[in-house]
Amino acid sequence: MKRLTLTLCLASTLTTAPLMAASTNSSHNPGTDYRRQWHSDILTGYQSLATQSQTLAKQAEAYCQAPSPEAFEQAKQAWLEAFLAWQKVRFVDFGPVEQDNRAWQFQFWPDPKNLVARKASYLLKDDAPITPEKISESGVAVQGFPMAEYLLYDQAFNNSERALPADHTCKLLAAVTRHIADNGETLAHDWKAFQNNYIGSDQYTDTTIRAAMAGLEILEERRLATPMGLRGNGKRSVYSADAWRSEASLIAADASVQGLNQHFLPAFSKLLKDRGQASLAENIDQQFNEVLANFPELDRPMAPLLADDKAFRSLQNLYIDVTQLTALVNDRAAVELGVVRGFNSSDGD
Amino acid sequence: MPELTRRSLIKTAFAGSAALTLSGCNILPRKAGSEGPQQYTGAIGLPDGSFAVGATAPDGTMLWKSPVQTRCHSGCNRPGTAEVLFFERRPGWAFYVLNSKTGEKFHRIEAAEGEHFVGHGVFSADGRFLYAPVNRYEPGEGIIAVYDSHMQYQRVDTFELDGTGPHQITLHPDGQTLIVGLGGILTHPDYDRIKLNLDTMEPALVLMDRHSGGVLARFQPSHHQLSTRHVDVAPDGTIYAAYQYQGPAHELPPLVARYRNGRYEEISFGESVHQELGNYIASIVAHPENDLVAIASPVGGTALIFNSRTSAVIEKVAIADCAGVEALAGGDFLVSSGRGKLVRMGKNKPAAEIARMSVRWDHHLV
Numbered sequence: 158m159k160r161l162t163l164t165l166c167l168a169s170t171l172t173t174a175p176l177m178a179a180s181t182n183s184s185h186n187p188g189t190d191y192r193r194q195w196h197s198d199i200l201t202g203y204q205s206l207a208t209q210s211q212t213l214a215k216q217a218e219a220y221c222q223a224p225s226p227e228a229f230e231q232a233k234q235a236w237l238e239a240f241l242a243w244q245k246v247r248f249v250d251f252g253p254v255e256q257d258n259r260a261w262q263f264q265f266w267p268d269p270k271n272l273v274a275r276k277a278s279y280l281l282k283d284d285a286p287i288t289p290e291k292i293s294e295s296g297v298a299v300q301g302f303p304m305a306e307y308l309l310y311d312q313a314f315n316n317s318e319r320a321l322p323a324d325h326t327c328k329l330l331a332a333v334t335r336h337i338a339d340n341g342e343t344l345a346h347d348w349k350a351f352q353n354n355y356i357g358s359d360q361y362t363d364t365t366i367r368a369a370m371a372g373l374e375i376l377e378e379r380r381l382a383t384p385m386g387l388r389g390n391g392k393r394s395v396y397s398a399d400a401w402r403s404e405a406s407l408i409a410a411d412a413s414v415q416g417l418n419q420h421f422l423p424a425f426s427k428l429l430k431d432r433g434q435a436s437l438a439e440n441i442d443q444q445f446n447e448v449l450a451n452f453p454e455l456d457r458p459m460a461p462l463l464a465d466d467k468a469f470r471s472l473q474n475l476y477i478d479v480t481q482l483t484a485l486v487n488d489r490a491a492v493e494l495g496v497v498r499g500f501n502s503s504d505g506d
Numbered sequence: 507m508p509e510l511t512r513r514s515l516i517k518t519a520f521a522g523s524a525a526l527t528l529s530g531c532n533i534l535p536r537k538a539g540s541e542g543p544q545q546y547t548g549a550i551g552l553p554d555g556s557f558a559v560g561a562t563a564p565d566g567t568m569l570w571k572s573p574v575q576t577r578c579h580s581g582c583n584r585p586g587t588a589e590v591l592f593f594e595r596r597p598g599w600a601f602y603v604l605n606s607k608t609g610e611k612f613h614r615i616e617a618a619e620g621e622h623f624v625g626h627g628v629f630s631a632d633g634r635f636l637y638a639p640v641n642r643y644e645p646g647e648g649i650i651a652v653y654d655s656h657m658q659y660q661r662v663d664t665f666e667l668d669g670t671g672p673h674q675i676t677l678h679p680d681g682q683t684l685i686v687g688l689g690g691i692l693t694h695p696d697y698d699r700i701k702l703n704l705d706t707m708e709p710a711l712v713l714m715d716r717h718s719g720g721v722l723a724r725f726q727p728s729h730h731q732l733s734t735r736h737v738d739v740a741p742d743g744t745i746y747a748a749y750q751y752q753g754p755a756h757e758l759p760p761l762v763a764r765y766r767n768g769r770y771e772e773i774s775f776g777e778s779v780h781q782e783l784g785n786y787i788a789s790i791v792a793h794p795e796n797d798l799v800a801i802a803s804p805v806g807g808t809a810l811i812f813n814s815r816t817s818a819v820i821e822k823v824a825i826a827d828c829a830g831v832e833a834l835a836g837g838d839f840l841v842s843s844g845r846g847k848l849v850r851m852g853k854n855k856p857a858a859e860i861a862r863m864s865v866r867w868d869h870h871l872v
Contacts, residue, residue: 251755261700270696297700358756360781499827500551500844500866501788501804505699505750506579506596506625506673506735 187431192356194424195365196348202246202420203345209239210341213305214334221327229321232330233309237405239337240302244409245416248372251364252355253347259340261297266399267379272298273307274314280329281319287328292336300340303400304333310402362428366496369421371503373483376413380406381476384459385469393463404458410475411452414482418445425490434493441490444482451475535564535850535860536835539741539794545569546832547590547606548842549578549868558865559592559604564840566848566861572609574602579625580674580870584655585633590872597641597695598623603659615659620644621651622695625869626674629655630716631681635662637716639672639686646692646702648672650684650714665719667712670703673735678713678743683722685745686712689733691752704752709734711747711765725770729759738799740792742766744814746799751785761787762801764814773817775810782808782822788829788869793837798853800839802828804869809841811851823857825849830871842867 216235220228243263254260265273276298280287292299307314308321308330319326355361378388379397384406386393398406422445429438455475462468491497537544550560550571559578560571574592581592583606590606599622603613617623620642627638636653648670652663671689678685690709692702707730713723727734731752738746744766751759758780760772774780784805792799792814802809802825809831810822827844834840838852846863 255754257704258700258702261697265697267698272696296702297697354754354756360755360784364755495826497807497826497845499804499807501827501829501869502784502786502807502844504595504804504869506788506869 186359188359188362189356191424191428192361195421196352196355198420198423199246199249200345200348202416203348206239206242206246207341207345209242210338213239214338217330217334221322221331224322236305236309237403240400240405241409241412243302244412246420247413248368248417248421250368250371252351253344256347258297259344262300262340263337264302264399265297266303268298268303273303274311277304277307281325284325287325287332289332289335292332299333300336302337305330305337306400306403363496366425366494367498369417369425370487370491370498372413372417373486376410377479377483380410381479384463385472385476395460395463398459401459404460406459408456411456414445414448418449429490432494434490437490437493441485444485448478448482451478535838535840537564538833538835546840546871547581548830548871549580549592551577551866551868553864559602559609560865561606561609562848564834566863568863570609572604572611577868579868581872582627582629583872584629585631587633591627591636593623593625593627593638596622596624596699598625601627601638613659618651618661624673628675628677631677637675637684639675641671641693643694646670646694648688650675650686650719663719665714668721669708669710669712674737676737676739678739679741680743682716684714684716685737685739686714687734687737687747688712689735691733701752704731707731707733707752711737711745711763725765727763728772732759736787736790738790738792740814741794744792746790746792748787748790748801750787755785758785761785762790775812775819779810779819779822782806789831791831791833791839793833793839796837798837800831800841800851802831802841804829804844809851811839811853820853821851821857823849823851829869830867832871840871842871
């Protein structure tokens with residue numbers, strides 16, 4: 158029995174307010190099997206994120222201690238690999254990643270007001286020391302991959318006098334990548350500690366499926382349709398994509414689909430089959446392969462594909478494949494399983 | 507003890523209920539406790555992805571749809587007039603004043619500099635003053651903004667809530683006390699809808715004098731992450747608050763609180779029911795004709811009715827993405843869903859689907 162500590166701060170009498178935990182006694186409940194596998198599969202992803210984030214912090218530090226073009230490339234490569242490790246588990250929107258807005262800390266996006274650039278300029282303006290505390294109190298736009306990406310990749314910034322390896326900028330890069338690495342480690346640790354609650358609580362089955370559905374929807378709508386000009390004002394714009402500075406929007410999409418394929422699909426497939434939906438499970442499996450077949454061909458910068466109608470077709474093909482995958486998971490499977498991501502249920506108000 | 511417990515609250519009898527129940531008009535659903543037109547108005551999403559405010563008759567006949575620029579959330583009827591207001595979804599930069607009979611837009615009133623609306627508002631009983639919860643977002647302060655409808659909705663006053671994240675507001679039957687759900691969650695429009703202070707939230711149910719803005723009472727839930735968002739009040743003055751829990755999904759805290767006879771108490775429906783509520787309640791409505799209260803959870807896909815005296819759950823039904831609740835004449839409730847359904851629920855009868863419409867009903871009906 159898990160209980161929250163109740164702090165009674167009512168002036169008046171409080172009655173009948175026990176906090177209850179979900180049932181944990183479920184030896185014949187197949188749900189625990191799926192969740193056991195999900196827990197393990199997601200842990201693998203989180204551990205990879207932790208490892209890659211450590212490498213990023215080390216490479217950033219090594220570069221700043223002895224700047225060279227090679228070390229700069231290595232730091233960028235470490236950023237990309239850690240960022241892609243994050244993309245693989247980005248769909249997990251529940252559990253320890255919710256704590257302290259960790260998901261937002263890893264990747265503050267979308268950023269229509271360019272807060273990342275504004276915050277960087279603010280932090281670098283004076284030469285006040287950049288401490289871990291300063292990073293912790295500066296908000297999510299400072300604390301994750303987009304800030305490190307800005308310092309490593311932003312063209313205008315790289316042509317300014319503040320460009321790496323300027324001392325103060327190096328300190329900011331080191332502090333931000335250290336923050337990412339610490340978060341990666343804490344997240345993997347907390348996910349492990351979350352095991353019993355996760356496996357023991359039936360509601361996490363639907364929560365996990367909804368998380369994958371939301372991940373697919375965000376990929377289709379916000380990471381592809383919007384920059385492709387299929388939404389809003391109808392104009393193609395790479396600035397609506399994520400990771401445009403590093404030109405990693407599409408390789409990140411690739412990683413997110415791979416992540417769902419590795420960390421979500423195995424247990425989901427089993428669940429579908431157990432519920433008499435073997436052919437649907439098969440279709441979903443095939444559609445994952447269809448989407449992934451667009452890569453590594455499409456692990457390319459998005460901007461040139463948006464600029465040229467002929468090249469745009471390869472993006473459209475990817476988009477159509479993703480749409481079909483989303484339809485299979487978010488519509489067909491969700492309806493069969495009674496798991497709904499609704500207009501109101503995903504609103505939060 | 508809170509000051510309000512010493513106040514003598516006006517106890518309004520169940521006015522009109524006898525007449526309504528004796529009317530025998532139980533076949534066609536009718537709106538409870540309303541002298542206005544027989545309709546419910548709600549924010550809607552349309553199949554093409556655009557948004558509108560729409561009105562439906564209680565039987566599910568769409569009366570009008572009025573397109574709006576962005577998704578709206580909830581609103582309020584202006585007493586004594588054919589005006590209905592709707593607020594843009596948080597961060598709401600404006601509210602619309604519409605003709606409740608036709609959907610014609612009279613005004614679009616923008617939020618003041620540095621402020622945004624949060625989706626709700628309520629009028630004084632005479633229909634003159636609008637009280638709208640507002641986020642003053644740079645300092646992160648919750649306030650009640652007062653507008654005078656007799657002066658083209660000019661801002662005439664501002665009341666401090668001494669807290670963060672106000673959400674729903676309603677008016678006590680005494681006509682003087684505003685009831686405010688103070689969610690406690692700090693947000694900033696630059697940061698989407700990110701919750702910035704989950705560790706230090708201070709949610710509360712706040713009772714406020716509508717003339718002076720003085721806080722009459724403040725009740726805190728039993729856990730600091732029980733975001734106190736939605737409120738309602740019965741004609742006898744019993745106040746209800748509905749929470750949205752910000753902690754982990756495997757914890758199942760109480761989600762409803764009741765204030766009456768000087769006591770603020772939280773109600774538990776039992777473990778299995780709480781599992782079906784997903785730690786989230788979108789609407790709470792006390793029926794003006796009886797002692798039943800209905801809640802809806804889109805996250806859990808569950809709507810239920812409980813008895814206010816015994817706290818016992820007396821009806822419960824699974825409705826995907828249900829959120830809006832309103833009282834029907836005769837003692838039943840109408841529940842709307844993001845999948846376009848209107849469902850009638852009542853005591854001792856199976857829930858009945860009244861309509862399935864090609865719109866997505868947003869959180870609230872008014």
